[in-house]
Amino acid sequence: MSTTTMTQSQTQAMPVIRLERVTRAYHTGGGGFAGGHTIVTSLNEVDLDIHAGEIFGLVGESGSGKTTAARLMVRLEHPNHGRVLYHGENVAKLRGKKLKRFRRRVQMIFQDPYQSLNPYQSVQHIVEEPLAIHKLGLPAQRQNKVIETLTQVGLTPSMTYLHRYPHQLSGGQRQRVAIARALVLSPDVLIADEPTSMLDASIAIQIYGILSEVQRRRQVTMLFITHSLAAAHFLCDRIAVIYRGHIVEIGPAKSVIADPRHPYTQALLDALPRFGHPWGERRFDTLREIPRSEPATGGCPFFSRCVPADLDLCRQRRPALKSRDGIHSSACFLVE
Amino acid sequence: MAKKATTSNNNANPMDGAGLPEAYWQSAFMNNWSMLSHHIIGRIGITLLALFALMAVGSFIPPLIDPIYNPMSGVDPDIAYASSPSWKHWLGTDFIGRDIFSQLLAGARIAFMVGISSAFMSIFLGTAIGIVSGYAGRWTDTVLMRMADIVMVMPTLLVLLIMSALFGQLNIWTIVLLIALFRWPGVSRVIRAQTLTLKHRPFIEAAKIAGASHGRIIVRHLLPNVLPLALLYMTFRVTSAIVIEAALAFLGFGDPGTVSWGMMLQWVWKTGHMFQALWWLLPPGICISLLTLAFYMLGRAMEEILDPRLRREDPEE
Secondary structure, X not given: OHHHHHHHHHHOOOOOEEEEEEEEEEEEOOOOOOOOOEEEEEEEEEEEEEOOOOEXXXXXXXXXXXHHHHHHHOOOOXXXXXXXXXXXEEHHHOOHHHHHHHHHHEEEEOOOOOXXXXXOOOHHHHHHHHHHHOOXXXXXXXXXXXXXXXXXXXXXXXXXXXXXXXXXXXXXHHHHHHHHHHHOOOOOEEEEEOOOOOOOHHHHHHHHHHHHHXXXXXXXXXXXXXXXXXXXXXXXXXXXXXXXXEEEEEEEHHHHHHOOOOHHHHHHHHHOOOOOOOOOOOOOXXXXXXXXXXXXXXXXXXXXXXXXXXXXXXXXXXXXXXXXXXXXXXXXXXXX | OHHHHHHHHHHHHHHHOOOOHHHHHHHHHHHXXXXXXXXXXXXXXXXXXXXXXXXXXXXXXXXXXXXXXXXXXXXXXXXXXXXXXXXXXXXXXXXXXXXXXXXXXXXXXXXXXXXXHHHHHHHXXXXXXXXXXXXXOHXXXXXXXXXXXXXXXXXXXXXXXXXXXXXXXOOHHHHHHHHHHHHHHHHHHHHHHHHHHHHOXXXXXXXXXXXXXXXXXXXXXXHHHHHHHHHHHHHHHHHHHHHXXXXXXXXXXXXXXXXXXXXXXXXXXXXXXXXXXXXXXXXXXXXXXXXXXXXXXXXHHHHHHHOHHHOXXXXXX
């Protein structure tokens, strides 16, 4: 599966979604006389291509800029610098009809199913609303489409769910409704922003199953955002690891897991709980317990927490993404 | 499997009805109603309100019994002075022989009319301005909120007095409208704050991603979520509208064509019966206090139900 999509993506010239040196910074605090405002850079000159039909995993810790990347791709926010391209078109410049078409083609699943459904709308209204917005089909046909989509996300028998309200559903059921809302328009691109972080592990597995089933059946391009390398490995064709707004490693899922090159990816792998392997587990030990002082200017973003860092080189210069084999790249001087 | 689906379909159908959200409102209403009826303050408020509503409805009856009980024009031919309570006039008569009790009933009707209609109008205005201001943000927000500040600091009663001094006696509906026009800023501030907290919730953003227009987001997603709060503020606005109308009428600037409680107080005072005819002075005064108290109590009870942080551990207490 992953190999076929890889070859596909290499033959296709234009990625579905491309980030070009995207920077997004937030102004926080500010006002008052105690202290001026500070600028938090949540994405820093990020380049990223997502190709048609693949599941792309974006992995990172909280605050690393994963969600910001998602929000930029669905045009909830605009980058400060750089461009977000959808089929080669700058998303920020979309207006009118083109914007409406974009809104139909790119959908998102949110992290918290307790916040992403309007408490005053029934399941039917929630799932049907995108169809009503884009005036697709007659009301009767819409209901059929709603039922069909609900069945697809595993809410069966669907009729019993139509007239329920979010507060009458469990977290897993809510997230399925949210997935149904995103799927009902048959989008090209589905962005799932940590769709299981609020759910139990057993329910999370079911959600993964639905997502990969949907992807296989509809050939959607999917961006899967998660903090867990295990989940990304389970679901994704390609993985990018992001740390404090910088992509530090990117490559095919298998290769990133089996042969992690960046110390941060190695630390993430170390952090995975492992059962049934009392001996012989590989540990990289690349994460410092006590962070070093930050480099004053430039420098590697991971420098302060990196064990093997070169104290001169890594403090002064920021490594660029480089690759030996053309498909698996990492941003670290020590890899060479 | 198919059979199961059809049976559940049949089960779902009765709930289905015309408007689907009704099921939600219904369950929420039943829930909150049971909480309200266990709330002692709320219970007193509702009981008082029911009594006054009964009075307002009953105000149509006395004129039907005998024209002399007409609150405005009915004059008892046998009595041409302020008489104390008797079997014929339960609360006595005023200085020209009009029945106080039927005036009191008519006053209840006017109080409800003024209170509810002006509160409704100010809530309508306040909610609309609050949502637009909170949702649009930037300069729209700034302009609307400065406008709200300007209106908010105007003393309503004083402005109304000046206007009625300028334009002569105001019609009761003009008074209602003016009260509404002066009382929206408080509502719009609260609704704006609520809108600001809702604006960045994922379900609003999900609607945006699905391509919803601003109008759709406001009407379908923001409005239902701020409506309970708006209704709560309506009860407080009713109170203030009733008090303002009463004060205006007492000072002699009310609508001369209607019998309101403030009007009755003004007649007592003007004809010099202030402390000579307590049966005339006390009932309208007590009614004004009790009715505003009832609305206020209902509002407080509703506030506690809507905001769980205000709830006490034991609602029976």
